[in-house]
Amino acid sequence: MNRIEDLITALQKKEEEKNKNTVLWILAIIGAVAAVAGIAYAVYRFFTPDYLEDFDEDFDEDFDDYFEDDDEDEDK
Template structure:
């Protein structure tokens, strides 16, 4: 009977150790999930900031007038008028 009691005690001790190890693993997995969720949250925030910045830049480019384009048009018109006036004078 003593051997049966010893086996029962050993079995109970082993079951307790295995249970403790499983709980430790579960706690570690929960901590890893929290770390992953923190990293995911950080990347999500960075992504949102990038999207908002890109949208703001797009709106700025859409609504901001292009002054250089107006300047080039005026310059081309003046140049072409003078050039054709000179050709007309040379032909006469």
């Protein structure tokens, strides 16, 4: 009877290891996909031009021009 219980216990342990191995593979795949997505996002951000920087420079020039016009009006 002990021999049958040992076989059943061994089969249960093998099944548990198989389930743990499956979970480990799933987590590894999710991690790999997340790493690739992170790298792709970083490359995208690196190569995408920064349009806001150009807008800020244009805005500053327009802003300075407005105040220069006011200074000229006050001098008159």
